[in-house]
Amino acid sequence: MKIRLNRIYAVFLSFLVFATHGVVEAGGLSTQLGEVVIENLQIGQTYNLKQLANLRLIVTNTSDYGVDLRMDILLPDSTELRHGAKPVPDTSWIKLSQNLFKLRANEKASSDIIISIPDGDQYLGEKYQVTIWSHTLGGGEGSGMFLAYGLKTRMIFTTDTVRATQSDIFTSSDASVNFTLKPEEIFLKNVELGKLYDVEKNTGLVLKINNPSEREQTFKLQSLTVDNSVATLTKEYQDAPDASYLKFSENRFVLPPKGTKTIKMYLRFPPGKEYSGKKYMFVIHAFAVDQKVTTGVYSRLYASIK
Amino acid sequence: MIKHVTFFIKGIICFLALFFWASAIQAANPATINVTVTIQNLSVSATGPIAFGVVVTSSVTVSTDSSHVINDGNVTETYWLDLTDPAGWTAVQAAPGSEEYCLSAQFNSDQPLSGDFTYADHALSTTSTACSATKFAGDQTGLSVAVSGARYLWFKFEAPTSTAVTTQQTIVVTITAAAG
Numbered sequence: 001m002k003i004r005l006n007r008i009y010a011v012f013l014s015f016l017v018f019a020t021h022g023v024v025e026a027g028g029l030s031t032q033l034g035e036v037v038i039e040n041l042q043i044g045q046t047y048n049l050k051q052l053a054n055l056r057l058i059v060t061n062t063s064d065y066g067v068d069l070r071m072d073i074l075l076p077d078s079t080e081l082r083h084g085a086k087p088v089p090d091t092s093w094i095k096l097s098q099n100l101f102k103l104r105a106n107e108k109a110s111s112d113i114i115i116s117i118p119d120g121d122q123y124l125g126e127k128y129q130v131t132i133w134s135h136t137l138g139g140g141e142g143s144g145m146f147l148a149y150g151l152k153t154r155m156i157f158t159t160d161t162v163r164a165t166q167s168d169i170f171t172s173s174d175a176s177v178n179f180t181l182k183p184e185e186i187f188l189k190n191v192e193l194g195k196l197y198d199v200e201k202n203t204g205l206v207l208k209i210n211n212p213s214e215r216e217q218t219f220k221l222q223s224l225t226v227d228n229s230v231a232t233l234t235k236e237y238q239d240a241p242d243a244s245y246l247k248f249s250e251n252r253f254v255l256p257p258k259g260t261k262t263i264k265m266y267l268r269f270p271p272g273k274e275y276s277g278k279k280y281m282f283v284i285h286a287f288a289v290d291q292k293v294t295t296g297v298y299s300r301l302y303a304s305i306k
Numbered sequence: 307m308i309k310h311v312t313f314f315i316k317g318i319i320c321f322l323a324l325f326f327w328a329s330a331i332q333a334a335n336p337a338t339i340n341v342t343v344t345i346q347n348l349s350v351s352a353t354g355p356i357a358f359g360v361v362v363t364s365s366v367t368v369s370t371d372s373s374h375v376i377n378d379g380n381v382t383e384t385y386w387l388d389l390t391d392p393a394g395w396t397a398v399q400a401a402p403g404s405e406e407y408c409l410s411a412q413f414n415s416d417q418p419l420s421g422d423f424t425y426a427d428h429a430l431s432t433t434s435t436a437c438s439a440t441k442f443a444g445d446q447t448g449l450s451v452a453v454s455g456a457r458y459l460w461f462k463f464e465a466p467t468s469t470a471v472t473t474q475q476t477i478v479v480t481i482t483a484a485a486g
Contacts, residue, residue, distance in 0.1 A: 024371070028351025034381060034485040035345035040337040053341040062351055062378075079436065080484070138390065138478030145409070145461065147354035147373055150434075150482030152386070154345075164336035177341050184346050184380040185453060231344050232486070234382065235450060285342075296342040 027063035028149050029134060032180075035154040037230040042164050044119030047171050050112045053295050054176035054213075057096070057153060058110045059134045061103040068137040069109050071099040076131050076154070082232045085129035085156050093117060094130050094155070109134070117159060125161035129154065156230070175293035179217070179255075180210045181286040186265075186301045193305060194271035200264050207248070207263040207299065209286050211255035217288050220252050221263060224283040231298055237281040245269055246282045246301060267303060279304045349379035350483035358463050365465045368420050372458040375413075375481060377451045385448035385457075386482040387411055388434040392475035395466060399429035408464040409477060413437070413457045414444030423462045434482060450486065 036055065041047060049055040061067050073091040081087070088094065097112035113132070117123055131152050138148030186205055191197050200206050211217050223246040226232070226239040233239055240246070249264035265284075269275050280303045287296030352375040358367050377383045389409055391397055398406045410428035412418050423429075427440050435441060437448030446457050459481070 024353050024355075026351055026353050028349065028376075028378065030347070030349030030379065032346055033343060034348035034379070035343070037340075037342045037344055039340040039342075041339065042336065049341070052339065055341060055343070062349065133482065135480055135482060138480065145354075145356045145358065145463070145477045145479060147352055147356070148390075148478050148480040149350055149352065150386070150480050151348050151350065152482055152484035153348070154485065160336050162336060168336050175341070177343055180346065182380075185382070229344075230342055234486075287342075292339065294338055294340045296340065297346060298342060298344045 025064050027065070027067070027136070027147060029059055029069075029136065029151050030062050031057065031059045031134065031151050031153060033057055033153050035156070038115070038155070038157040039230070040160045041115065041117060041157055042169055043117050043123045043159050045169060045171055046114060046116040048112050048114045051172035052175070053173065053293055054178050055113070056110050057113055057132060057134070058108050059151065060108045061105060061136075063136075063149075064105055066102065066104045069101040069103055070135060070137060071096050071109075071111060072133045072135070074131040074133050076129050080131065080154070081129055082154065082156060083127065083230065085127040088128040088130040091130065094132075096132070113155070115157060123159055124163070125159060127156065127158045129156045131155070170292055173292040175288065175295045176213055176217075177295035177297065178213055179219070179286070179288065179297065180212070181284065181297045181299050182208045182210075184299050186299065188267065188301065188303045190306045191267060191269060191303045193269050193275055195268070197267040198264070199267065205265075207265060207284065208260055209255065209263065210260045212258060214257045216254060216256050218252070218254050219261070219286055219288055221248050222251065222285050223247070224285050226281055226283055229283040229285065229298070231283045231300065234281055234300065234302070237279045237302055240280045240282040241275070243282065246284075265301070267301075269303075269305060275305050277305060345381050345485045347380035348383065348483060348485055349377070350383065350385070350481060351376050351378050352459070352481055356461055361463060361465050363465050363469060364467045366420055367463045367465075368417060369461045369463075370417065372417070372460045373481075375448070375457045375459050377453060377455045377483065379483070380453055381485050382453065383451050383483040384486050385437045385451065386434045386484060387430055387437065387442055387448070388432060388480050388482075389430045390478040390480070391432060392477055394471045395469070395475065397431055399425050399431055402464050402466055404468045405466055405470070407466050409479070410462040411442050411479065412444045412460050412462075413442055413446035413448050414460055415446060415458055418444055418460055420462060428462070430479065434480070
């Protein structure tokens with residue numbers, strides 16, 4: 001009798017396994033750091049990216065509710081590697097100042113990223129990649145199937161091909177990558193060959209560069225082919241045949257503290273059957289030049305040729 | 307004799323060339339450090355939790371509601387999916403046995419039928435797996451989702467054939483977004 005009762009009890013409990021509390025909520029995460037490329041670091045040095053370029057990993061809990069957030073350092077798999085980079089030899093090269101957070105709705109988690117490169121000639125002139133996985137820990141009230149959210153930040157860094165003398169080594173600067181270039185992606189359709197395509201006139205889009213810092217900064221703007229950039233070619237697109245086909249209303253300007261600049265874009269493909277019906281990707285690079293460190297951000301322009 | 311002298315001179319030239327090349331390398335100035343944020347805004351949101359209602363051992367249940375997954379960032383994103391096992395149960399990518407379960411996921415505009423899920427393409431595991439044209443795909447995919455793109459993610463739960471677990475269980479499915 002006792003056995004029979006236990007069986008009934010077990011079956012009854014198994015009925016309850018996936019009963020959730022039934023309240024549907026929206027959850028999510030966002031970050032301003034989807035991918036960053038740092039070039040020419042010195043071997044044998046430790047770099048805190050906040051001190052080097054005012055760059056931190058900031059993740060916002062966009063959920064309607066509080067979450068536990070964790071940041072993990074992961075080795076990328078072969079499908080995730082970009083630009084001929086190798087996985088970082090040891091994840092211990094990368095440290096975060098904090099990796100566990102309790103966030104309320106719309107609260108931000110912020111962590112310094114610290115890169116330490118061992119001193120060894122085998123690390124000269126290399127390109128390494130690592131993933132920072134920011135993710136909520138899920139769970140919730142009651143039982144059932146809950147959703148958690150994650151974001152993968154790609155970090156790619158190269159080491160200089162030469163050792164700097166002690167006097168040339170620095171691990172901090174006044175440079176700041178704390179500025180934005182919007183929109184991040186621009187799609188142009190039916191671009192006619194041999195004619196000037198005024199992006200604003202055809203799509204209403206202009207570039208906006210915002211300097212949120214408290215100091216005046218000089219910015220430069222350039223068009224790049226994917227091959228001449230550190231970006232990755234987007235699937236279904238070809239690299240721009242010539243970066244000079246894309247021009248801007250201004251290429252160099254000074255922005256006051258908290259200032260914003262609007263820039264117009266013009267695209268002109270020469271007549272030529274080889275371009276007809278193809279889809280091309282251009283990289284738009286806005287950058288600030290500091291004596292020690294150059295900081296920049298990318299947008300992408302995709303042009304589908306008629 | 308002339309052959310030996312020529313060989314010797316060539317050797318000297320090679321040595322000097324190598325020496326000056328090596329010196330040039332040592333004396334070269336370090337390159338400027340460039341820090342470029344190549345992708346600025348990555349974001350994902352989804353609705354949950356997913357209710358399965360009442361399930362019994364050995365049963366197969368397709369969720370009656372989906373999670374609405376949105377790329378609310380500013381770049382194209384691909385999703386990765388994984389799950390965390392509850393204590394006492396192990397996820398398998400095949401028909402489950404005792405203390406095993408199979409949870410499958412599929413992007414589809416409407417509720418899929420149970421037979422629309424396959425273990426090879428839809429079964430979740432504890433390893434984060436990227437969506438592709440076939441992986442976790444129905445008539446939608448989690449591959450290269452455009453900005454503001456919305457997807458409906460459905461789940462199928464295959465319960466253990468038997469269980470000694472006597473407490474309610476929680477399974478967490480993580481939806482991760484990566485640029486590209």
